[in-house]
Amino acid sequence: MRIATGGISHETNTFADTLTTLEDFERRVPGVLRGQGVIEALTGTGSCTGAFIAASEKLGFELAPLLWTFAQPSGLVAQEVYDALSAEFISRLEDAMPVDGVLLGLHGAMVTEQIEDAEGDLISRVREVVGPDAPIIATLDLHANITPLMVEAATALFGYDTYPHVDHVERGTEAAQLMVDTIEGRVEPVTGYRQIDMLLPPPKQCTLISPMRDIFALVHAAERRLGVLAITMSGGFPFSDIHDVGASVVVHTAGDADLAQSIADELAEAVWVRKDEFSLQLTPVEDAIAYALQTGEGPVIMADGSDNPGGGAPCDGTVMLEALIKADAPRSSVAIIADPEAVEGAFAAGVGSEVTLTVGGKTDDRHGRPLELTGYVRLLSDGLYKNKGSMMTGMAVGMGRTAVFVVGGVEIILTSNRIQPFDMEALRCVGIEPTDRLLIGLKSAVHYRADFQPIAKAIFEVDTPGVHRPALTEMEFKRVRRPIWPLDG
Ligand SMILES: [Zn+2]
Known part of the structure; x- marks a missing residue:
């Protein structure tokens, strides 16, 4: 046969x-x-x-x-x-x-x-x-x-x-x-x-x-x-x-x-x-951050599903990142921002250097604005790992050239490729231990739950803009057959 x-x-x-x-x-x-x-x-x-x-x-x-x-x-x-x-x-x-x-x-x-x-x-x-x-x-x-x-x-x-x-x-x-x-x-x-x-x-x-x-x-x-x-x-x-x-x-x-x-x-x-x-309520980013700061218990997961690269979004949205920096949130990680230009800036500066980079918001104007951030380059990597969680176990993943860029208490995983960080290895392969963090922002809508839900103290689906924002009635559909829920009630 x-x-x-x-x-x-x-x-x-x-x-x-x-x-x-x-x-x-x-x-x-x-x-x-x-x-x-x-x-x-x-x-x-x-x-x-x-x-x-x-x-x-x-x-x-x-x-x-x-x-x-x-x-x-x-x-x-x-x-x-x-x-x-x-x-x-x-x-x-x-x-x-x-x-x-x-x-x-x-x-x-x-x-x-x-x-x-x-x-x-x-x-x-x-x-x-x-x-x-x-x-x-x-x-x-x-x-x-x-x-x-x-x-x-x-x-x-x-x-x-x-x-x-x-x-x-x-x-x-x-x-x-x-x-x-x-x-x-x-x-x-x-x-x-x-x-x-x-x-x-x-x-x-x-x-x-x-x-x-x-x-x-x-x-x-x-x-x-x-x-x-x-x-x-x-x-x-x-x-x-x-x-x-x-x-x-x-x-x-x-x-x-x-x-x-x-x-x-x-x-x-x-x-x-x-x-x-099937109707969905999203949480304002500021409310999720305030909850984490108040309880002090991490990790609190913020799922930025609107910018989920696993659903076709650019993965360079900055709204969640900007809110974390504004709140001066300690022990926080953003996984990931796909921005090859910022990565090259970090590589040019080198490990341990202080540098000012323009981060994210570059693909279009629907995922927040580019942020000019001064911080230091903690780590540079080839961005390669293998999934160790229960989803697509053993599959190799390539984030491309990757930098960990630290701004105050917020560490940003800057990558060259758009990758949905559903496996904890996306963080661990660049030296970030998820269980030690107070806040983790993930560019993922649901897949992160397989690996991160067991360690999460709380999970918030945060309300950010983007092409994967699950507010379907606000989107301009042209070709779908009608009537269809929820567009037509
Ligand atoms: Zn799927």
Whole structure:
């Protein structure tokens, strides 16, 4: 049995000004992987493809690796970049033929300059190569905007059940198992699908807290019903302004299409009736800082989700940083500000030097203003680490050339790359011990909870401006189907 594998992944924030280039795919560690390079880089990692590789050994099938890459979320993917990467993907698949099936590791919210549903496009082109009978099974992020075309072109879809995403390996393993069972004729998966006309703000998609925790309890109960193979409850990525944006349910059963559809309808209704619970209240930054200063107990986590690079934001927003400096907050860290120019200024000055740097606010005018700050350079680094927490464990992360710049009681991790600091190693690799800090500002909406929540004395989702600000009714949507909650009440 021979299975092709690969994936082109991106989570596209169509509100961000930053066009996603080939360099963005190449720069994010591990870059653009080709052929055996996929196996070499992802074996043993907590990724879906890592799970496909492990399953190939355990279940005894041969993997034909094609191409795998995952750029940091940002604005629209440049058309020529998607065209080149997808053409190479398809040509590698043609060269790998004959194969019995295709396992794809995808995200599910990629938008190019011309294609709203890039995954639908890619899966359809894979289908054209392998023909109508070979199974195509894809893993998807919990933030996938699952479209009718994706459902039609794929045999089965496996979305994550967790946010923070800590179940890549489980979903990848299940996908590989279903692939083998389907090829060997033990099951014939059929699909039920229902879009939910709701845009869910990311902080409310967290599966550690209600209502999503309760909704996933219903999903898992339904998965135990006779004949049910797998259920994906996708929260959707609301910052992709496309027709099919939003939450959805995909149900696979062993041959019973009516059962699959009725469960999809039931679960969609279970989300819809709780829609009021998906409204979100953010905390003013000053209030979160005042709370920490008053209690004196840290770490108090401030999640600056509006500037979350994991959702396509620039990661150079300064509103939270400015408030910390203004409050003269002691023992405080900001992870991270992506500002290659400021990093080079710190490198030019050298370790231990005092220097004045213009920090952040440079990508656009929607994430605070650039701050002129005088401080000292404590540490310079290559910014490389490996995740040690429960999310994407073992995956290498590259922040690029990195400096720790200290202004009063506030230390700022200045990086060259936009990285979501969801693993404590983002701080520890530059000598900052999170458990010693009073206040930690993180450019993350929810993922930080996997590693930081257990050590946090308090967590605040702070109200800052940005392209990932979960105040959806204040954003100018143009392409989404209407009516949809909460835009239309
Ligand atoms: Zn996600």
